[in-house]
Amino acid sequence: MMRSLKQQLLFLVIGPLILLSIIGTVITVAYMKDRAILATDTKARCDLATAEEILNLMYPGYWEERNGILYKGDTKITNNFAVVDRIAELTGDTVTIFLGDIRTTTTVREKNGQRAIGTRVSSIVSTKVLKNGELYLGEANVVGQMYRTAYKPIRDANGKIIGMLYVGISKKLSDELLHKSLFTIVGITVILTVLVALIAWYFTQRVIIGPLQEITKSTKELATGQLNQKVEIASKNEIGELAAAFNQMVEGMQSFAMHIARVAGTEVNTVTFPVRQSSSEPNLVQVKPAVETNFPASAKNDPIGLDTGYPLPVELPKGLNEATLKQILAFIESENRPMSAEEIGEGVNLTRVTARRYLEFLEQIGKVEVEQKYGTVGRPVKLYKSK
Missing domain, CATH: 1.10.10.10 (Winged helix-like DNA-binding domain superfamily/Winged helix DNA-binding domain)
Structure with a gap:
């Protein structure tokens, strides 16, 4: 079935517009996702430094393990929930202090609502932080939930790694914020696309299709022997020239x-x-x-x-x-x-x-x-x- 000129023109204008909108949306989504991950990792790194500074101010002294219990200076850290709760309150993150790879005090909770004391860190994190002594920054599974995390080794007075300090931002929460932003962008893109499509339709109908239909109608009447079918089209473009030629x-x-x-x-x-x-x-x-x-x-x-x-x-x-x-x-x-x-x-x-x-x-x-x-x-x- 042959398409009308109007359909072809609209397809020629609106088709590329929709394609550009889709490509632009995909690029924007990818860019925002990368920016969101970068922003989350930056926050986790800063919050980890903040947690370390708070611990040093509240509890001066070196980290030390005594008979399977973690101390900082003379203060017992194992099962000391006040310090992790305070840091979590200030940063909005989950906070954990590890003795080795075991959570000795934490704000992370299991499904039953209890603090996840005694649970272990993932092997990937344990290898990078405890074994290699490096900072871990990225996504990690924390007691069955995904977080954007930062882990840092805890060293005693001799420089030996005896544990880890952790802060984490819920990936579910960060994804929700990202999705809201993306929905807003997609909504604006759709509205602008529809608006431009309507303008293109109006322009095509008024400037191109309407005058052509007028000339076509007069031509058909002219074919029946009615020699008075002149058209009045004020356009100065090619369609106006066509109307002038028709009148001549x-x-x-x-x-x-x-x-x-x-x-x-x-x-x-x-x-x-x-x-x-x-x-x-x-x-x-x-x-x-x-x-x-x-x-x-x-x-x-x-x-x-x-x-x-x-x-x-x-x-x-x-x-x-x-x-x-x-x-x-x-x-x-x-x-x-x-x-x-x-x-x-x-x-x-x-x-x-x-x-x-x-x-x-x-x-x-x-x-x-x-x-x-x-x-x-x-x-x-x-x-x-x-x-």
Whole structure:
């Protein structure tokens, strides 16, 4: 099934827009995810330094293991929940102090709500921190839940690693914050995409499709023999040029129809071709045969017949109509100024080509005088004025 031009244009505009929106959203999601991880790791590192500073201020002295119990200075740290609770309150993190790889005091809780005392750290963390003496920064499984974590070795007075200090940020909480931000960005992207799509649809309909439909409709009517189907499109783009070419074609066909009528010997007394302003206006095409009328000798002093009201005592050229001739002359006299054939045609609802034929006849019989108007470029324009 062939798609309409409107569908093709909308697809051409909206398709790339949607594709760019999807690509932009994917890139934004990836970027924000990386930034969120970086921000979380930075916070964990800073909170770990804060926890270490608080422990040093609250409990001066070296870390020490005595009979399986962890001390700092003279203060017992094993099962000392006050210090980890205080650090957790200040940082918003979970906090744990390990003796070896075993939690000796912590804010981390198991599913039953009890503190996870005596549970062990994962082997990956244990290897990097306890064995290699390095800082661990990243995602880790903490008692069945995923956290963004930071672990640091705890050393005694001799530099021996005897435990670890830990802070962790819930990955579930950080993911929720990330998802909210992403939903906001996606929502804004969708709204902007729809808005641009509506603007594209309106522009396509008004500037391209509407004028083309108007030209198509007039062309179909022209094919049925209605030679008054000129279109009024003010656009200065290619569609405006197409409309102008169509109107020139209509004028040419009207002139050709007049010529054929003259050659065939047909009297075409009234031919009115008004410019169609909208589809609601009637199409006026009048064709009447000539009427043979006897007129008095008094009419000879009025070669146009405007004063006596009688038909013309002279023979009109084939294709010209007495009533239209009088209408044109009356319009010229009422305006009392030089006018072009186009202006006169618009004034009496005729095409420029038809109006010029009447004006040439009026010039021949001496009812109008002609002036030449010269412009900067192009041919001079004839201006007609009543004598």
